[in-house]
Amino acid sequence: MxxxxxxxxxxxxxxxxxxxxxxxxxxxxxxxxxxxxxxxxxxxxxxxxxxxxxxxxxxxxxxxxxxxxxxxxxxxxxxxxxTPMSRSNFNLYDSTNRFLFVKLYSEETSTFSNVAIQEFETGQITRRIDAEVMKYDTLHSQWVLFNGIERTMKGDNITFNSFVKKDSVKLGFSVSDILSSKKTPxxxxxxxxxxxxxxxxxxxxxxxxxxxxxxxxxxxxxxxxxxxxxxxxxxxxxxxxxxxxxxxxxxxxxxxxxxxxxxxIPPKKQQRIIKTSKTFLIEHAQFEKMNMQYSVIAIQKKEFVYNYDFIENAFCLNSDIENDTPFP
Incomplete structure:
Protein backbone atom coordinates (compact mmCIF):
# COMPACT_ATOMS: atom_id res chain seq x y z
CA MET A 1 0.00 0.00 0.00
CA THR A 83 -0.34 -21.60 20.53
CA PRO A 84 0.74 -19.05 23.15
CA MET A 85 4.35 -17.99 23.08
CA SER A 86 6.82 -19.97 25.16
CA ARG A 87 10.51 -19.07 25.37
CA SER A 88 13.32 -20.81 27.19
CA ASN A 89 16.91 -20.03 28.13
CA PHE A 90 17.14 -16.36 27.20
CA ASN A 91 18.68 -13.23 28.71
CA LEU A 92 17.30 -9.76 29.36
CA TYR A 93 19.52 -6.73 29.90
CA ASP A 94 17.54 -4.30 32.03
CA SER A 95 20.38 -1.78 32.25
CA THR A 96 24.13 -1.62 31.89
CA ASN A 97 24.60 -3.16 35.36
CA ARG A 98 21.63 -5.54 35.70
CA PHE A 99 21.19 -8.83 33.84
CA LEU A 100 18.33 -11.31 33.95
CA PHE A 101 18.65 -14.99 33.08
CA VAL A 102 15.33 -16.74 32.46
CA LYS A 103 14.93 -20.50 32.20
CA LEU A 104 11.37 -20.49 30.86
CA TYR A 105 8.64 -17.98 30.05
CA SER A 106 5.00 -18.93 29.38
CA GLU A 107 2.56 -16.50 27.81
CA GLU A 108 -0.40 -18.62 28.89
CA THR A 109 0.32 -18.02 32.59
CA SER A 110 2.43 -14.83 32.16
CA THR A 111 5.12 -16.21 34.44
CA PHE A 112 8.90 -16.53 34.39
CA SER A 113 10.36 -19.74 35.82
CA ASN A 114 13.83 -20.15 37.35
CA VAL A 115 14.90 -16.52 37.19
CA ALA A 116 18.34 -15.20 38.15
CA ILE A 117 18.93 -11.45 38.52
CA GLN A 118 22.51 -10.18 38.78
CA GLU A 119 23.64 -6.63 39.56
CA PHE A 120 27.18 -5.34 38.94
CA GLU A 121 29.22 -2.34 40.01
CA THR A 122 32.60 -1.54 38.44
CA GLY A 123 32.72 -4.99 36.90
CA GLN A 124 32.08 -6.83 40.18
CA ILE A 125 28.87 -8.62 41.09
CA THR A 126 27.18 -7.01 44.12
CA ARG A 127 23.81 -8.78 44.31
CA ARG A 128 22.17 -11.90 42.94
CA ILE A 129 18.55 -12.95 43.29
CA ASP A 130 17.38 -16.45 42.38
CA ALA A 131 13.64 -17.12 42.30
CA GLU A 132 11.51 -20.05 41.20
CA VAL A 133 8.71 -17.86 39.79
CA MET A 134 8.45 -14.21 38.75
CA LYS A 135 5.11 -12.60 37.82
CA TYR A 136 4.03 -9.11 36.83
CA ASP A 137 1.49 -7.39 39.08
CA THR A 138 -0.66 -5.34 36.70
CA LEU A 139 -2.50 -3.66 39.58
CA HIS A 140 0.64 -2.11 41.09
CA SER A 141 2.74 -2.25 37.88
CA GLN A 142 5.62 -4.12 39.47
CA TRP A 143 7.36 -7.47 39.34
CA VAL A 144 6.88 -9.99 42.15
CA LEU A 145 9.30 -12.84 42.89
CA PHE A 146 8.34 -16.03 44.74
CA ASN A 147 10.39 -18.65 46.60
CA GLY A 148 13.92 -17.40 46.17
CA ILE A 149 17.23 -16.45 47.73
CA GLU A 150 18.91 -13.05 47.70
CA ARG A 151 22.70 -12.87 47.96
CA THR A 152 24.53 -9.61 48.69
CA MET A 153 28.29 -9.35 48.12
CA LYS A 154 30.41 -6.71 49.84
CA GLY A 155 34.05 -7.46 49.36
CA ASP A 156 34.67 -10.97 50.65
CA ASN A 157 31.46 -11.01 52.71
CA ILE A 158 28.34 -12.69 51.32
CA THR A 159 24.97 -12.46 53.06
CA PHE A 160 22.00 -14.72 52.32
CA ASN A 161 18.34 -13.87 52.66
CA SER A 162 15.55 -16.32 51.80
CA PHE A 163 12.10 -15.05 50.90
CA VAL A 164 8.70 -16.40 49.94
CA LYS A 165 7.53 -13.23 48.20
CA LYS A 166 9.55 -10.20 47.16
CA ASP A 167 8.19 -7.14 45.35
CA SER A 168 10.95 -4.58 45.91
CA VAL A 169 12.83 -5.33 42.68
CA LYS A 170 12.34 -2.53 40.15
CA LEU A 171 12.80 -3.56 36.53
CA GLY A 172 12.69 -1.27 33.50
CA PHE A 173 10.22 -3.31 31.43
CA SER A 174 6.75 -4.77 31.80
CA VAL A 175 5.13 -7.98 30.63
CA SER A 176 3.61 -6.13 27.65
CA ASP A 177 7.14 -5.41 26.44
CA ILE A 178 7.89 -9.12 26.51
CA LEU A 179 4.68 -9.91 24.64
CA SER A 180 5.45 -7.31 21.97
CA SER A 181 8.63 -9.19 21.08
CA LYS A 182 6.42 -11.92 19.60
CA LYS A 183 5.25 -9.53 16.89
CA THR A 184 7.31 -8.82 13.81
CA PRO A 185 8.12 -5.19 12.88
CA ILE A 265 19.13 -6.89 -0.43
CA PRO A 266 19.76 -7.12 3.36
CA PRO A 267 20.50 -3.83 5.19
CA LYS A 268 24.17 -4.69 5.76
CA LYS A 269 24.71 -5.44 2.06
CA GLN A 270 22.94 -2.18 1.18
CA GLN A 271 25.52 -0.33 3.27
CA ARG A 272 28.34 -2.16 1.44
CA ILE A 273 26.83 -1.26 -1.94
CA ILE A 274 26.54 2.40 -0.93
CA LYS A 275 30.15 2.39 0.26
CA THR A 276 31.33 0.76 -2.98
CA SER A 277 29.34 3.27 -5.03
CA LYS A 278 30.93 6.18 -3.17
CA THR A 279 34.39 4.72 -3.81
CA PHE A 280 33.57 4.29 -7.51
CA LEU A 281 32.31 7.87 -7.78
CA ILE A 282 35.45 9.22 -6.10
CA GLU A 283 37.71 7.21 -8.43
CA HIS A 284 35.63 8.28 -11.44
CA ALA A 285 35.93 11.94 -10.39
CA GLN A 286 39.71 11.57 -10.07
CA PHE A 287 39.85 9.93 -13.51
CA GLU A 288 37.82 12.79 -15.04
CA LYS A 289 40.13 15.29 -13.37
CA MET A 290 43.14 13.58 -14.94
CA ASN A 291 41.43 13.68 -18.35
CA MET A 292 40.80 17.40 -17.99
CA GLN A 293 44.43 18.00 -17.09
CA TYR A 294 45.53 15.97 -20.11
CA SER A 295 43.16 17.94 -22.35
CA VAL A 296 44.68 21.21 -21.16
CA ILE A 297 48.17 19.90 -21.90
CA ALA A 298 47.04 18.64 -25.31
CA ILE A 299 45.63 22.04 -26.21
CA GLN A 300 48.87 23.71 -25.16
CA LYS A 301 50.77 21.35 -27.48
CA LYS A 302 48.39 22.20 -30.34
CA GLU A 303 46.96 18.68 -30.57
CA PHE A 304 43.66 19.66 -32.16
CA VAL A 305 40.71 17.50 -33.15
CA TYR A 306 38.31 18.86 -35.77
CA ASN A 307 34.69 18.23 -34.83
CA TYR A 308 31.89 18.61 -37.34
CA ASP A 309 28.15 18.61 -36.86
CA PHE A 310 27.85 14.93 -37.77
CA ILE A 311 29.80 12.22 -35.98
CA GLU A 312 30.62 10.36 -39.18
CA ASN A 313 32.55 13.42 -40.51
CA ALA A 314 34.76 13.79 -37.43
CA PHE A 315 38.46 12.99 -37.92
CA CYS A 316 41.81 13.42 -36.21
CA LEU A 317 44.98 14.55 -37.96
CA ASN A 318 47.32 12.03 -36.33
CA SER A 319 50.04 12.40 -38.95
CA ASP A 320 50.24 16.16 -38.49
CA ILE A 321 50.42 15.77 -34.73
CA GLU A 322 53.24 13.24 -34.93
CA ASN A 323 55.23 15.40 -37.38
CA ASP A 324 54.43 18.56 -35.37
CA THR A 325 53.61 20.37 -38.60
CA PRO A 326 51.07 23.21 -38.81
CA PHE A 327 47.60 22.38 -40.06
CA PRO A 328 46.76 23.46 -43.63
Whole structure:
Protein backbone atom coordinates (compact mmCIF):
# COMPACT_ATOMS: atom_id res chain seq x y z
CA MET A 1 0.00 0.00 0.00
CA UNK A 2 2.91 2.33 0.72
CA UNK A 3 4.06 1.99 -2.91
CA UNK A 4 0.67 1.53 -4.58
CA UNK A 5 -0.67 5.00 -3.73
CA UNK A 6 2.40 6.94 -5.01
CA UNK A 7 2.39 4.88 -8.21
CA UNK A 8 -1.30 5.67 -8.71
CA UNK A 9 -0.61 9.37 -8.24
CA UNK A 10 2.29 9.17 -10.69
CA UNK A 11 0.16 7.55 -13.39
CA UNK A 12 -2.76 9.91 -12.82
CA UNK A 13 -0.53 12.98 -12.94
CA UNK A 14 1.33 11.80 -16.02
CA UNK A 15 -1.82 11.18 -18.02
CA UNK A 16 -3.67 14.32 -16.89
CA UNK A 17 -0.80 16.78 -17.36
CA UNK A 18 0.38 14.90 -20.46
CA UNK A 19 -3.07 15.24 -22.00
CA UNK A 20 -3.05 18.98 -21.33
CA UNK A 21 0.39 19.25 -22.85
CA UNK A 22 -0.62 17.23 -25.92
CA UNK A 23 -3.61 19.52 -26.59
CA UNK A 24 -1.50 22.68 -26.02
CA UNK A 25 -3.51 23.60 -22.93
CA UNK A 26 -0.36 24.30 -20.94
CA UNK A 27 0.64 26.97 -23.46
CA UNK A 28 -2.77 28.60 -23.10
CA UNK A 29 -2.49 28.49 -19.29
CA UNK A 30 0.93 30.17 -19.37
CA UNK A 31 -0.29 32.76 -21.88
CA UNK A 32 -3.22 33.68 -19.63
CA UNK A 33 -0.81 34.69 -16.86
CA UNK A 34 -1.28 31.72 -14.50
CA UNK A 35 2.01 30.96 -12.77
CA UNK A 36 3.53 27.52 -12.42
CA UNK A 37 3.07 27.58 -8.62
CA UNK A 38 -0.65 28.24 -8.98
CA UNK A 39 -0.96 25.46 -11.54
CA UNK A 40 0.88 23.02 -9.23
CA UNK A 41 -1.12 23.95 -6.12
CA UNK A 42 -3.87 21.31 -6.69
CA UNK A 43 -1.23 18.63 -7.21
CA UNK A 44 0.58 19.64 -4.02
CA UNK A 45 -2.68 19.71 -2.06
CA UNK A 46 -3.57 16.20 -3.22
CA UNK A 47 -0.01 15.11 -2.42
CA UNK A 48 -0.23 16.40 1.17
CA UNK A 49 -3.61 14.74 1.73
CA UNK A 50 -2.37 11.48 0.21
CA UNK A 51 0.77 11.61 2.35
CA UNK A 52 -1.26 11.98 5.55
CA UNK A 53 -3.62 9.19 4.50
CA UNK A 54 -0.74 6.91 3.52
CA UNK A 55 1.04 7.75 6.79
CA UNK A 56 -2.03 6.62 8.73
CA UNK A 57 -2.36 3.42 6.70
CA UNK A 58 1.32 2.50 6.92
CA UNK A 59 1.69 3.38 10.59
CA UNK A 60 -1.51 1.90 12.04
CA UNK A 61 -4.01 0.16 9.78
CA UNK A 62 -1.63 -2.05 7.79
CA UNK A 63 0.23 -3.39 10.88
CA UNK A 64 -3.09 -4.15 12.57
CA UNK A 65 -4.30 -6.02 9.49
CA UNK A 66 -1.07 -8.02 9.28
CA UNK A 67 -1.38 -9.00 12.94
CA UNK A 68 -4.99 -10.13 12.47
CA UNK A 69 -3.94 -12.07 9.38
CA UNK A 70 -1.21 -13.84 11.35
CA UNK A 71 -3.64 -14.81 14.12
CA UNK A 72 -6.14 -16.09 11.54
CA UNK A 73 -3.48 -18.23 9.87
CA UNK A 74 -2.32 -19.66 13.20
CA UNK A 75 -5.87 -20.53 14.21
CA UNK A 76 -7.33 -21.92 11.00
CA UNK A 77 -4.59 -22.83 8.53
CA UNK A 78 -3.97 -26.56 8.47
CA UNK A 79 -6.15 -27.13 11.55
CA UNK A 80 -3.40 -25.90 13.88
CA UNK A 81 -4.71 -23.94 16.84
CA UNK A 82 -3.26 -20.75 18.23
CA THR A 83 -0.34 -21.60 20.53
CA PRO A 84 0.74 -19.05 23.15
CA MET A 85 4.35 -17.99 23.08
CA SER A 86 6.82 -19.97 25.16
CA ARG A 87 10.51 -19.07 25.37
CA SER A 88 13.32 -20.81 27.19
CA ASN A 89 16.91 -20.03 28.13
CA PHE A 90 17.14 -16.36 27.20
CA ASN A 91 18.68 -13.23 28.71
CA LEU A 92 17.30 -9.76 29.36
CA TYR A 93 19.52 -6.73 29.90
CA ASP A 94 17.54 -4.30 32.03
CA SER A 95 20.38 -1.78 32.25
CA THR A 96 24.13 -1.62 31.89
CA ASN A 97 24.60 -3.16 35.36
CA ARG A 98 21.63 -5.54 35.70
CA PHE A 99 21.19 -8.83 33.84
CA LEU A 100 18.33 -11.31 33.95
CA PHE A 101 18.65 -14.99 33.08
CA VAL A 102 15.33 -16.74 32.46
CA LYS A 103 14.93 -20.50 32.20
CA LEU A 104 11.37 -20.49 30.86
CA TYR A 105 8.64 -17.98 30.05
CA SER A 106 5.00 -18.93 29.38
CA GLU A 107 2.56 -16.50 27.81
CA GLU A 108 -0.40 -18.62 28.89
CA THR A 109 0.32 -18.02 32.59
CA SER A 110 2.43 -14.83 32.16
CA THR A 111 5.12 -16.21 34.44
CA PHE A 112 8.90 -16.53 34.39
CA SER A 113 10.36 -19.74 35.82
CA ASN A 114 13.83 -20.15 37.35
CA VAL A 115 14.90 -16.52 37.19
CA ALA A 116 18.34 -15.20 38.15
CA ILE A 117 18.93 -11.45 38.52
CA GLN A 118 22.51 -10.18 38.78
CA GLU A 119 23.64 -6.63 39.56
CA PHE A 120 27.18 -5.34 38.94
CA GLU A 121 29.22 -2.34 40.01
CA THR A 122 32.60 -1.54 38.44
CA GLY A 123 32.72 -4.99 36.90
CA GLN A 124 32.08 -6.83 40.18
CA ILE A 125 28.87 -8.62 41.09
CA THR A 126 27.18 -7.01 44.12
CA ARG A 127 23.81 -8.78 44.31
CA ARG A 128 22.17 -11.90 42.94
CA ILE A 129 18.55 -12.95 43.29
CA ASP A 130 17.38 -16.45 42.38
CA ALA A 131 13.64 -17.12 42.30
CA GLU A 132 11.51 -20.05 41.20
CA VAL A 133 8.71 -17.86 39.79
CA MET A 134 8.45 -14.21 38.75
CA LYS A 135 5.11 -12.60 37.82
CA TYR A 136 4.03 -9.11 36.83
CA ASP A 137 1.49 -7.39 39.08
CA THR A 138 -0.66 -5.34 36.70
CA LEU A 139 -2.50 -3.66 39.58
CA HIS A 140 0.64 -2.11 41.09
CA SER A 141 2.74 -2.25 37.88
CA GLN A 142 5.62 -4.12 39.47
CA TRP A 143 7.36 -7.47 39.34
CA VAL A 144 6.88 -9.99 42.15
CA LEU A 145 9.30 -12.84 42.89
CA PHE A 146 8.34 -16.03 44.74
CA ASN A 147 10.39 -18.65 46.60
CA GLY A 148 13.92 -17.40 46.17
CA ILE A 149 17.23 -16.45 47.73
CA GLU A 150 18.91 -13.05 47.70
CA ARG A 151 22.70 -12.87 47.96
CA THR A 152 24.53 -9.61 48.69
CA MET A 153 28.29 -9.35 48.12
CA LYS A 154 30.41 -6.71 49.84
CA GLY A 155 34.05 -7.46 49.36
CA ASP A 156 34.67 -10.97 50.65
CA ASN A 157 31.46 -11.01 52.71
CA ILE A 158 28.34 -12.69 51.32
CA THR A 159 24.97 -12.46 53.06
CA PHE A 160 22.00 -14.72 52.32
CA ASN A 161 18.34 -13.87 52.66
CA SER A 162 15.55 -16.32 51.80
CA PHE A 163 12.10 -15.05 50.90
CA VAL A 164 8.70 -16.40 49.94
CA LYS A 165 7.53 -13.23 48.20
CA LYS A 166 9.55 -10.20 47.16
CA ASP A 167 8.19 -7.14 45.35
CA SER A 168 10.95 -4.58 45.91
CA VAL A 169 12.83 -5.33 42.68
CA LYS A 170 12.34 -2.53 40.15
CA LEU A 171 12.80 -3.56 36.53
CA GLY A 172 12.69 -1.27 33.50
CA PHE A 173 10.22 -3.31 31.43
CA SER A 174 6.75 -4.77 31.80
CA VAL A 175 5.13 -7.98 30.63
CA SER A 176 3.61 -6.13 27.65
CA ASP A 177 7.14 -5.41 26.44
CA ILE A 178 7.89 -9.12 26.51
CA LEU A 179 4.68 -9.91 24.64
CA SER A 180 5.45 -7.31 21.97
CA SER A 181 8.63 -9.19 21.08
CA LYS A 182 6.42 -11.92 19.60
CA LYS A 183 5.25 -9.53 16.89
CA THR A 184 7.31 -8.82 13.81
CA PRO A 185 8.12 -5.19 12.88
CA UNK A 186 5.44 -5.36 10.16
CA UNK A 187 2.78 -6.06 12.83
CA UNK A 188 3.68 -3.13 15.08
CA UNK A 189 2.12 0.30 14.80
CA UNK A 190 4.39 3.30 14.40
CA UNK A 191 4.39 4.19 18.11
CA UNK A 192 4.70 0.57 19.27
CA UNK A 193 7.49 0.05 16.75
CA UNK A 194 9.45 2.98 18.20
CA UNK A 195 8.90 1.78 21.78
CA UNK A 196 9.93 -1.74 20.79
CA UNK A 197 13.08 -0.39 19.12
CA UNK A 198 14.03 1.62 22.22
CA UNK A 199 13.39 -1.42 24.39
CA UNK A 200 15.56 -3.67 22.23
CA UNK A 201 18.37 -1.10 22.32
CA UNK A 202 18.03 -0.97 26.08
CA UNK A 203 17.81 -4.64 27.04
CA UNK A 204 19.56 -6.34 24.10
CA UNK A 205 23.08 -5.84 22.82
CA UNK A 206 23.04 -5.33 19.04
CA UNK A 207 20.79 -6.88 16.42
CA UNK A 208 18.49 -3.86 16.05
CA UNK A 209 19.57 -2.70 12.58
CA UNK A 210 16.75 -4.45 10.70
CA UNK A 211 14.12 -3.20 13.17
CA UNK A 212 15.41 0.37 12.82
CA UNK A 213 15.37 0.14 9.00
CA UNK A 214 11.73 -1.03 9.06
CA UNK A 215 10.79 1.88 11.35
CA UNK A 216 12.39 4.42 9.00
CA UNK A 217 10.59 2.78 6.07
CA UNK A 218 7.23 3.38 7.74
CA UNK A 219 8.07 7.08 8.04
CA UNK A 220 9.75 7.68 4.68
CA UNK A 221 7.47 5.77 2.28
CA UNK A 222 4.35 7.94 2.82
CA UNK A 223 6.30 11.04 1.74
CA UNK A 224 6.66 9.49 -1.72
CA UNK A 225 3.17 10.86 -2.50
CA UNK A 226 4.32 14.42 -1.83
CA UNK A 227 7.53 13.96 -3.82
CA UNK A 228 5.62 12.50 -6.77
CA UNK A 229 3.16 15.41 -6.73
CA UNK A 230 6.08 17.86 -7.03
CA UNK A 231 7.80 15.98 -9.85
CA UNK A 232 4.85 14.93 -11.99
CA UNK A 233 4.20 18.39 -13.53
CA UNK A 234 7.78 19.06 -14.75
CA UNK A 235 8.08 15.49 -16.06
CA UNK A 236 4.73 15.33 -17.87
CA UNK A 237 4.99 18.85 -19.33
CA UNK A 238 7.97 17.87 -21.50
CA UNK A 239 7.38 16.73 -25.05
CA UNK A 240 8.19 13.07 -25.61
CA UNK A 241 8.56 11.88 -29.18
CA UNK A 242 8.02 8.26 -28.21
CA UNK A 243 4.68 9.02 -26.63
CA UNK A 244 3.43 9.30 -23.08
CA UNK A 245 2.50 5.63 -22.79
CA UNK A 246 6.02 4.38 -23.58
CA UNK A 247 7.54 6.91 -21.18
CA UNK A 248 5.18 5.73 -18.42
CA UNK A 249 6.03 2.09 -19.11
CA UNK A 250 9.75 2.82 -18.81
CA UNK A 251 9.18 4.50 -15.45
CA UNK A 252 7.03 1.64 -14.15
CA UNK A 253 9.55 -1.01 -15.15
CA UNK A 254 12.41 0.98 -13.62
CA UNK A 255 10.51 1.38 -10.35
CA UNK A 256 9.68 -2.34 -10.25
CA UNK A 257 13.29 -3.36 -10.85
CA UNK A 258 14.67 -0.94 -8.24
CA UNK A 259 12.00 -1.85 -5.68
CA UNK A 260 12.55 -5.59 -6.11
CA UNK A 261 16.31 -5.17 -5.89
CA UNK A 262 16.12 -3.10 -2.70
CA UNK A 263 13.69 -5.51 -1.02
CA UNK A 264 15.94 -8.50 -1.77
CA ILE A 265 19.13 -6.89 -0.43
CA PRO A 266 19.76 -7.12 3.36
CA PRO A 267 20.50 -3.83 5.19
CA LYS A 268 24.17 -4.69 5.76
CA LYS A 269 24.71 -5.44 2.06
CA GLN A 270 22.94 -2.18 1.18
CA GLN A 271 25.52 -0.33 3.27
CA ARG A 272 28.34 -2.16 1.44
CA ILE A 273 26.83 -1.26 -1.94
CA ILE A 274 26.54 2.40 -0.93
CA LYS A 275 30.15 2.39 0.26
CA THR A 276 31.33 0.76 -2.98
CA SER A 277 29.34 3.27 -5.03
CA LYS A 278 30.93 6.18 -3.17
CA THR A 279 34.39 4.72 -3.81
CA PHE A 280 33.57 4.29 -7.51
CA LEU A 281 32.31 7.87 -7.78
CA ILE A 282 35.45 9.22 -6.10
CA GLU A 283 37.71 7.21 -8.43
CA HIS A 284 35.63 8.28 -11.44
CA ALA A 285 35.93 11.94 -10.39
CA GLN A 286 39.71 11.57 -10.07
CA PHE A 287 39.85 9.93 -13.51
CA GLU A 288 37.82 12.79 -15.04
CA LYS A 289 40.13 15.29 -13.37
CA MET A 290 43.14 13.58 -14.94
CA ASN A 291 41.43 13.68 -18.35
CA MET A 292 40.80 17.40 -17.99
CA GLN A 293 44.43 18.00 -17.09
CA TYR A 294 45.53 15.97 -20.11
CA SER A 295 43.16 17.94 -22.35
CA VAL A 296 44.68 21.21 -21.16
CA ILE A 297 48.17 19.90 -21.90
CA ALA A 298 47.04 18.64 -25.31
CA ILE A 299 45.63 22.04 -26.21
CA GLN A 300 48.87 23.71 -25.16
CA LYS A 301 50.77 21.35 -27.48
CA LYS A 302 48.39 22.20 -30.34
CA GLU A 303 46.96 18.68 -30.57
CA PHE A 304 43.66 19.66 -32.16
CA VAL A 305 40.71 17.50 -33.15
CA TYR A 306 38.31 18.86 -35.77
CA ASN A 307 34.69 18.23 -34.83
CA TYR A 308 31.89 18.61 -37.34
CA ASP A 309 28.15 18.61 -36.86
CA PHE A 310 27.85 14.93 -37.77
CA ILE A 311 29.80 12.22 -35.98
CA GLU A 312 30.62 10.36 -39.18
CA ASN A 313 32.55 13.42 -40.51
CA ALA A 314 34.76 13.79 -37.43
CA PHE A 315 38.46 12.99 -37.92
CA CYS A 316 41.81 13.42 -36.21
CA LEU A 317 44.98 14.55 -37.96
CA ASN A 318 47.32 12.03 -36.33
CA SER A 319 50.04 12.40 -38.95
CA ASP A 320 50.24 16.16 -38.49
CA ILE A 321 50.42 15.77 -34.73
CA GLU A 322 53.24 13.24 -34.93
CA ASN A 323 55.23 15.40 -37.38
CA ASP A 324 54.43 18.56 -35.37
CA THR A 325 53.61 20.37 -38.60
CA PRO A 326 51.07 23.21 -38.81
CA PHE A 327 47.60 22.38 -40.06
CA PRO A 328 46.76 23.46 -43.63
Missing amino acids: ALLLPMGMLLGGLYSVGKLNKQNELIAIKASGISLYRFMFPFLLVGVISTMFNFYLTGWRVPQSKHQEKIFEEQFTGGAGY EELSLIDHKNFLDLRKKIVFGGTEEIEVKWHEKISFPFACLIVSMLVVPIASQQRKAGLGLWSEVKLRTNDIMGTALES
